[in-house]
Amino acid sequence: MSSTASTQTQQNAQSLTLVEAIQDGLYTEMAQDDSVVVLGEDVGKNGGVFRATDQLYEEFGEDRVIDTPLAEAGIIGASIGLAQTGMKPVPEMQFMGFMYPAFDQIVSHAARLRSRSQGQYSVPMVIRAPYGGGIRAPEHHSESKEAFFVHEPGLKVVSPSTPYDAKGLLAASIHDPDPVIFLEPKLIYRAFREDVPTKPYEVSLNEAAIRREGSDISVYTWGAMTRPALIAAENLHQSHDIDVEVIDLRTLSPLDIETITESFKKTGRAAIVHEAPKTGGLGAEIATTIQEEALVHQEAPIKRIAGFDAPMPLHSLEDYYLPQAVRIQDGIRETVDF
Amino acid sequence: MNMKNEAGSKDVPAAVREDSELVQILDAEGNVLPQASVPDISDRQLLELYETIKLARHFDQRAISFQRQGRLATYAPMTGQEGSQVATSLALAEQDWLFPTYREHAAKYAHGMDLVSLFEPLRGYRDGYAIPDDVNVMPEYIPIATQVPQAMGMAWGHKLQGKTDTAVLCHLGDGATSEGDFHEGLNFAGVFDVPAVFVCNNNQWAISVPRERQTASETIAEKAQAYGIDGVRVDGLDPLAVYKVASEALAKARNPGPGERRPTLIESVQYRFGAHTTADDPSVYRDESEEEAWRDRDPVDRIETYLYNEGILDSALESEIQDSIEQEVSEAIETAEQTEASPDNIVEHVYEDVPARLEEQRDELNRLREKYDEGAFSEVLE
Numbered sequence: 001m002s003s004t005a006s007t008q009t010q011q012n013a014q015s016l017t018l019v020e021a022i023q024d025g026l027y028t029e030m031a032q033d034d035s036v037v038v039l040g041e042d043v044g045k046n047g048g049v050f051r052a053t054d055q056l057y058e059e060f061g062e063d064r065v066i067d068t069p070l071a072e073a074g075i076i077g078a079s080i081g082l083a084q085t086g087m088k089p090v091p092e093m094q095f096m097g098f099m100y101p102a103f104d105q106i107v108s109h110a111a112r113l114r115s116r117s118q119g120q121y122s123v124p125m126v127i128r129a130p131y132g133g134g135i136r137a138p139e140h141h142s143e144s145k146e147a148f149f150v151h152e153p154g155l156k157v158v159s160p161s162t163p164y165d166a167k168g169l170l171a172a173s174i175h176d177p178d179p180v181i182f183l184e185p186k187l188i189y190r191a192f193r194e195d196v197p198t199k200p201y202e203v204s205l206n207e208a209a210i211r212r213e214g215s216d217i218s219v220y221t222w223g224a225m226t227r228p229a230l231i232a233a234e235n236l237h238q239s240h241d242i243d244v245e246v247i248d249l250r251t252l253s254p255l256d257i258e259t260i261t262e263s264f265k266k267t268g269r270a271a272i273v274h275e276a277p278k279t280g281g282l283g284a285e286i287a288t289t290i291q292e293e294a295l296v297h298q299e300a301p302i303k304r305i306a307g308f309d310a311p312m313p314l315h316s317l318e319d320y321y322l323p324q325a326v327r328i329q330d331g332i333r334e335t336v337d338f
Numbered sequence: 339m340n341m342k343n344e345a346g347s348k349d350v351p352a353a354v355r356e357d358s359e360l361v362q363i364l365d366a367e368g369n370v371l372p373q374a375s376v377p378d379i380s381d382r383q384l385l386e387l388y389e390t391i392k393l394a395r396h397f398d399q400r401a402i403s404f405q406r407q408g409r410l411a412t413y414a415p416m417t418g419q420e421g422s423q424v425a426t427s428l429a430l431a432e433q434d435w436l437f438p439t440y441r442e443h444a445a446k447y448a449h450g451m452d453l454v455s456l457f458e459p460l461r462g463y464r465d466g467y468a469i470p471d472d473v474n475v476m477p478e479y480i481p482i483a484t485q486v487p488q489a490m491g492m493a494w495g496h497k498l499q500g501k502t503d504t505a506v507l508c509h510l511g512d513g514a515t516s517e518g519d520f521h522e523g524l525n526f527a528g529v530f531d532v533p534a535v536f537v538c539n540n541n542q543w544a545i546s547v548p549r550e551r552q553t554a555s556e557t558i559a560e561k562a563q564a565y566g567i568d569g570v571r572v573d574g575l576d577p578l579a580v581y582k583v584a585s586e587a588l589a590k591a592r593n594p595g596p597g598e599r600r601p602t603l604i605e606s607v608q609y610r611f612g613a614h615t616t617a618d619d620p621s622v623y624r625d626e627s628e629e630e631a632w633r634d635r636d637p638v639d640r641i642e643t644y645l646y647n648e649g650i651l652d653s654a655l656e657s658e659i660q661d662s663i664e665q666e667v668s669e670a671i672e673t674a675e676q677t678e679a680s681p682d683n684i685v686e687h688v689y690e691d692v693p694a695r696l697e698e699q700r701d702e703l704n705r706l707r708e709k710y711d712e713g714a715f716s717e718v719l720e
C-alpha cells in the first residue's frame with residue numbers, strides 16, 4: 001500500500017519515513033472508516049505537495065480525497081460543517097504559514113462549538129499542517145507558530161518526531177472527539193526511517209515520551225528539534241559526562257504535566273528547546289508549569305533555547321536561526337554548571 | 339473594445355476558443371487580426387516590449403537551470419506568462435504602483451527593479467526585497483490573494499488624498515480568486531471606487547488544481563460584475579492586446595469617463611508552460627498535449643513575428659538584442675552570487691530599533707560563532 005516501503009524487516013512492519021508513516025496512517029484510517037475524508041489544496045491527484053496523501057486519490061476516489069479551491073477558511077469552515085453530518089474530515093493546510101486565513105474558523109468555531117453548544121455539537125476533525133524550518137524554503141514556508149493554537153482552549157495540538165509516533169498519533173487524533181491540530185515537522189519528513197507496524201495502533205495523546213533517560217537535566221522538546229536535542233545529549237555525555245534526559249512532548253496541548261514534572265523532580269534542572277520565536281513560545285508555558293509544580297526541586301534557572309524574536313530568515317541564514325546541537329549543548333552546560 | 343474571437347480551429351485551447359469576449363490583436367502566429375486596432379505605441383516602445391519579454395524568457399531559463407545546479411532555491415517559472423507581465427508593467431506610468439506575486443519577476447523588472455535584486459531572495463537573502471526609493475513596487479506576495487485588499491487600500495489612500503494620477507496595478511493568480519481576500523478586496527474596490535487595476539493571470543492551474551475547480555463561473559472576468567466594477571478578458575499570450583487593455587484600464591482608473599467606474603478586473607488568459615515551481619512535477623496532474631496547444635500561441639514568437647512584419651525587427655537586430663540580454667542576465671547572476679549576509683541580519687529591520695532582548699539573542703549567537711566553526715550551525719539539517 002505505501003508506494004515507497006523498502007526494507008521489509010518483519011512481515012508486520014515496514015521501514016518508513018515520517019511522511020510515509022503519515023500516508024500509511026491516513027490509508028489505514030480511511031480503509032477502516034468510510035467517514036474519514038481528506039480535503040485540501042493539491043491533496044488529490046497530486047498526492048500533496050509533500051506526497052503525504054500519495055496514492056490515496058487512486059485508492060479512495062475523488063469523493064474521499066478532495067482537491068478543493070484554494071481557500072483555507074473555506075476548507076476549515078466546510079470541514080466543521082462536514083463534521084456535523086458525522087463525517088470525519090482530515091483537512092490539510094499546505095503549510096503552517098498559510099493557515100492564517102483559516103485562523104478565524106479554527107479559533108472562533110472549531111475550538112468552541114462544543115462549549116458554545118454546551119456539548120450538543122462537536123467538531124471531530126484533524127487539521128494537518130507541515131511546519132518548521134530547515135528545508136531552504138521561500139518566505140512563509142518555515143513557520144513554527146504552535147503557540148497560537150496551544151493558546152486556544154478547545155483545540156488539541158500534536159507534533160510527532162518519529163515515523164512510529166506519526167502513524168500512532170495520527171490514528172489517535174482521528175479517533176479523538178475534539179479538533180486536533182496535527183503539526184508535521186517537515187524538516188524530518190524524510191530524514192530517517194523506522195519500523196512502523198502495518199496494523200492499526202494508537203499512540204496516546206496524553207503522554208510525552210522519554211527519549212533518553214538522564215539524571216542531570218531535563219530537556220523538553222518536540223518535532224524536528226528532538227534530533228538535535230538528542231545529539232547534544234549524546235555529545236555532552238561523551239565530552240562532559242553530563243547525563244541529559246530528553247523528553248519529547250508529542251502532544252503540546254494538553255501537556256503531559258505529570259511526565260514533565262516527574263522528570264524535573266529527578267533532575268532539578270530544565271532546558272526547553274523549540275524553533276519557534278522565544279517570546280511567548282511554548283517554552284514559557286513549560287517553564288512556568290515546572291515552577292508551579294516543582295519549585296522546591298529547582299537547582300538552576302530554567303533555560304529556553306529557541307528561535308529568535310524575528311521572522312525566520314531566508315535560507316542562507318536559517319541554520320543560524322534554528323537551535324543547533326551546539327547551541328543546545330551550551331545552554332545545557334550553562335544550566336548544569338550554574 | 340472587445341471583439342469576437344476569430345479562432346475556431348480545434349487546436350486552439352478551449353479557454354481561448356470558447357471565448358466570446360476575448361480581446362485579441364494578434365493571431366496565433368503574430369499577424370494582426372482583421373478587425374483589430376493596434377494600440378498607438380512608438381517603434382521604440384514596441385522594441386522595448388519585445389526586448390523585455392525576450393529578457394524575461396532568458397532569465398527564466400537561466401533561473402531554472404541555476405536552481406537545478408543548486409545555486410538558487412525554489413523558483414517559480416514564468417515561461418508563457420512573460421508577455422502579459424511585461425505588457426502590463428509597460429502600460430504603467432512611472433508613478434504607478436505594482437503589487438506582484440512570487441511569479442511576477444518580469445513585471446517587477448519592467449517597472450524598475452534591477453535583475454540582481456530578483457536573484458537575491460532566490461539565493462536566500464532578503465536584500466532583494468529592498469525596494470529603491472524611486473521604484474513603486476511592493477515586495478512580492480507569497481501568501482495567496484493577500485495583496486488584493488492591500489492594493490485596493492493603497493489606491494483608496496491615493497484617492498482620499500486627491501492623487502488620482504497614480505494608479506495601482508495588482509497581480510494575482512486564478513487560484514487566488516478562491517480566497518476570501520480576493521472577494522473582500524474587490525468588493526471594497528467597487529464600493530470605494532478606487533483607481534486600481536487587478537490582473538488575474540489565469541494560467542489555468544493553481545499547482546495541480548485546474549481553473550475549473552477554482553470557480554464554477556464561466557469566466558473570471560465576469561466576477562467583476564458582482565462587485566460593480568469592470569471586467570475584461572484578454573488573450574494573455576498576446577502582448578499587444580494585454581498592453582492595450584491594461585493601458586485603457588489604467589487610464590480609466592485615473593480619469594473615468596461619465597458613468598464609468600475606476601476599478602477593473604482584467605482576466606489575462608494564459609498558460610503556465612512549465613512546472614508551478616522547481617519543486618513541482620506537472621506530469622503527475624496534467625496531460626502534456628494540453629501544453630502543446632498553448633505552445634503554439636507563444637507570446638515571444640507572436641510579438642517577434644509582428645515586429646518582423648512591421649519591419650521593426652530584423653535578424654541582425656534580433657541577435658544584437660539576444661547578446662545584450664544574455665550579458666545582462668549573466669552579470670546579474672554574477673553580482674547576486676557575491677551577495678553575502680551576516681547572521682546579524684536576522685535581527686535587523688524587525689523593528690526600527692533592535693529591542694534589547696533581540697540584541698541579546700544576536701550576541702548569544704555571535705558568542706557561539708566565535709566558539710564553534712561555521713559547520714556546527716548546519717548540524718540541525720543533518
Ligand SMILES: Cc1ncc(C[n+]2csc(CCOP(=O)(O)OP(=O)(O)O)c2C)c(N)n1
Nearest residue numbers: 041098480481482511512513514543544545
Ligand atoms: C494562503 C496560501 N495558501 C496556500 C499557498 C501555497 N500555494 C502557493 S502557490 C499556490 C497556487 C497558486 O495558484 P494561482 O493563484 O493560480 O497562481 P499561480 O501560482 O498559478 O501563478 C498555492 C496553493 C500559499 N502560498 N498561500
